[in-house]
Amino acid sequence: xxxxxxxxxxxxxxxxxxxxxxxxxxxxxxxxxxxxxxxxxxxxxxxxxxxxxxxxxxxxxxxxxxxxxxxxxxxxxxxxxxxxxxxxxxxxxxxxxxxxxxxxxxxxxxxxxxxxxxxxxxxxxxxxxxxxxxxxxxxxxxxxxxxxxxxxxxxxxxxxxxxxxxxxxxxxxxxxxxxxxxxxxxxxxxxxxxxxxxxxxxxxxxxxxxxxxxxxxxxxxxxxxxxxxxxxxxxxxxxxxxxxxxxxxxxxxxxxxxxxxxxxxxxxxxxxxxxxxxxxxxxxxxxxxxxxxxxxxxxxxxxxxxxxxxxxxxxxxxxxxxxxxxxxxxxxxxxxxxxxxxxxxxxxxxxxxxxxxxxxxxxxxxxxxxxxxxxxxxxxxxxxxxxxxxxxxxxxxxxxxxxxxxxxxxxxxxxxxxxxxxxxxxxxxxxxxxxxxxxxxxxxxxxxxxxxxxxxxxxxxxxxxxxxxxxxxxxxxxxxxxxxxxxxxxxxxx
Numbered sequence: 001x002x003x004x005x006x007x008x009x010x011x012x013x014x015x016x017x018x019x020x021x022x023x024x025x026x027x028x029x030x031x032x033x034x035x036x037x038x039x040x041x042x043x044x045x046x047x048x049x050x051x052x053x054x055x056x057x058x059x060x061x062x063x064x065x066x067x068x069x070x071x072x073x074x075x076x077x078x079x080x081x082x083x084x085x086x087x088x089x090x091x092x093x094x095x096x097x098x099x100x101x102x103x104x105x106x107x108x109x110x111x112x113x114x115x116x117x118x119x120x121x122x123x124x125x126x127x128x129x130x131x132x133x134x135x136x137x138x139x140x141x142x143x144x145x146x147x148x149x150x151x152x153x154x155x156x157x158x159x160x161x162x163x164x165x166x167x168x169x170x171x172x173x174x175x176x177x178x179x180x181x182x183x184x185x186x187x188x189x190x191x192x193x194x195x196x197x198x199x200x201x202x203x204x205x206x207x208x209x210x211x212x213x214x215x216x217x218x219x220x221x222x223x224x225x226x227x228x229x230x231x232x233x234x235x236x237x238x239x240x241x242x243x244x245x246x247x248x249x250x251x252x253x254x255x256x257x258x259x260x261x262x263x264x265x266x267x268x269x270x271x272x273x274x275x276x277x278x279x280x281x282x283x284x285x286x287x288x289x290x291x292x293x294x295x296x297x298x299x300x301x302x303x304x305x306x307x308x309x310x311x312x313x314x315x316x317x318x319x320x321x322x323x324x325x326x327x328x329x330x331x332x333x334x335x336x337x338x339x340x341x342x343x344x345x346x347x348x349x350x351x352x353x354x355x356x357x358x359x360x361x362x363x364x365x366x367x368x369x370x371x372x373x374x375x376x377x378x379x380x381x382x383x384x385x386x387x388x389x390x391x392x393x394x395x396x397x398x399x400x401x402x403x404x405x406x407x408x409x410x411x412x413x414x415x416x417x418x419x420x421x422x423x424x425x426x427x428x429x430x431x432x433x434x435x436x437x438x439x440x441x442x443x444x445x446x447x448x449x450x451x452x453x454x455x456x457x458x459x460x461x462x463x464x465x466x467x468x469x470x471x472x473x474x475x476x477x478x479x480x481x482x483x484x485x486x487x488x489x490x491x492x493x494x
Contacts, residue, residue, distance in 0.1 A: 003049055004050035005049045006048040006049060006289055008051065008052045011285055014288055015206075016063060018283045019283055020063070022283060027199070027200045029194065029202065030170065030171050030172070031191065031202070032204050032206050032283070034174065034175040034183070036056075036206075038056050038057055039057060039101060040054065041054075041055075043223075044208055044209075046299060047220050047296065047299050047300040047303045048220070048286070048300075050291075057105060057107070060102075061106070064106065068108045068109070068172055069110065069172075069173045070109075070112075070167070070174050071112045071175060072112075072115050073092060073095050073114055073176060074176075075116050075123035076120070077092075077178070078122050079122050079123065081122075091178055094177035094178075111166070111167075112130055113140055114140070116141070118141065123139075127139070136166070139163070140162040140163075140182060143159060146185075150261070154192060154268040159191075160189075160192055160196075164190070164193040173206075188265060195269055200270070208286055209223075209286075210252055211250065211284065213250075213287040213288075214250065214287050214290075216236075219298075219301045219303075219304065219335060219336055220296060221235050222334055223300040223307070225331055226303065226304045226328060228252075229324050232253075233253060234252065235250055235251070236252065239256070241278075249277070251282075258278075298336075302337060302342060304332060305341075307328060308329075308332045311324060312328070313464050315484070316486075345361070347361035347363075347369045351373060357373050358373065358374040358487065359373045359374070359461075360459060360460065361459065362458070363457060363458040364388060364391070364392065364453075365453070365456050368391065370387045372387045372388075374424070379425065379469065381461065381472075382425055382427045385430060385431075386401070386430055389447040389454070393446045393450045395443055399443065401443050401444045401447050402430070402433045403433075403441065406433050410425060410429055411429075426468065454478060459481070460482070461480065462482075462485065464482045464485065465480070
């Protein structure tokens with residue numbers, strides 16, 4: 001989709017203005033819990049066409065002189081080697097990547113907090129590595145008394161048992177590589193220590209989804225539920241907001257359920273109640289920057305279909321529960337679109353049924369759909385990609401853009417390495433062959449230059465791709481989905 005439905009500049013202005021107001025409200029010291037991703041917020045860019053996936057870092061750069069960043073990572077996630085699915089790297093490595101990227105932009109990352117610590121050896125090893133590199137590292141444990149015993153929570157046995165994190169800026173952004181990383185507890189611990197020191201600091205949440213001023217069943221909000229189906233997040237009307245203001249507002253179940261406890265904790269720490277509802281806690285101007293609701297609805301509906309396919313495949317692989325699978329089926333039924341309504345899905349299914357062969361279909365950003373089928377030489381993904389590059393370069397379908405000698409040389413090398421004769425070349429092999437050929441064949445060079453135009457395309461495969469090919473599509477910026485079917489009956493799939 002080339003349509004735009006979101007104004008980045010308007011969002012940047014409104015969001016930064018509201019953060020500055022919060023800082024002033026809380027005597028020039030605000031702990032801002034950052035939900036979602038700092039970089040590469042691909043979910044937001046998919047459901048809000050035009051949304052800059054790195055807009056949050058641009059906002060921080062706008063507030064650079066006032067802000068510092070504290071990273072939280074759960075010791076449990078380090079121990080489990082939890083992986084960020086969209087990039088395929090572990091949470092601990094993701095922290096390192098993000099710290100480097102933020103510092104490369106000139107932003108100040110002051111500390112790293114390892115939360116939910118219970119002596120996990122892998123967490124200690126990670127901390128030792130960071131300390132030897134000169135980083136400020138803190139350990140926070142489980143909060144004693146949480147969630148019911150507020151008197152213990154807000155005491156030296158509760159939040160006070162965690163070490164105070166030294167901060168120097170008016171705005172402290174508390175972020176993490178993923179959800180359930182202990183951001184809220186870190187913020188509350190800091191507030192407890194700040195008030196003991198006579199600093200009347202405040203707390204707020206940087207929110208993106210759900211969008212509080214969109215309808216409950218708006219596709220953007222349904223897409224958020226689909227993205228968090230494994231967490232069983234459910235969007236709800238915020239009863240506290242309605243009771244206070246007589247207006248409707250959308251929040252999600254965990255924040256609404258936790259609000260009475262959090263309100264009591266904040267009252268105990270600060271001596272007052274700064275917020276009347278969970279919606280009040282959030283700083284979220286996304287809804288005010290939507291410029292074309294129809295475009296956004298279509299994009300968000302497609303995202304629900306993507307999430308549906310991902311969940312179906314994960315369920316077949318044993319990586320998703322039946323509860324999550326059932327939840328996704330329900331959300332799909334609530335959406336404005338079904339899988340067969342997505343052009344690349346329909347085209348892939350037609351080709352597969354007609355030829356009884358595995359296929360991949362790509363809907364280019366222009367709307368044109370290109371297909372590719374499994375061949376002896378290339379996988380369906382590789383064929384579809386080469387056909388798409390030909391289409392983008394106005395090269396005839398029957399014109400070869402890869403030198404046969406180069407192709408056979410790469411194929412021979414793959415067979416030697418794998419020990420599997422007749423092995424079909426995948427996307428990376430095809431691109432390598434195209435790159436080598438481009439040195440002396442103008443058409444190959446032309447096709448290779450068209451690679452950048454494929455970003456943001458939609459694609460669908462008739463079978464579950466290998467992790468290598470799925471990641472290759474993602475690196476190209478293509479939104480790929482798969483039918484929940486294995487390539488063949490073999491138990492081991494490379």
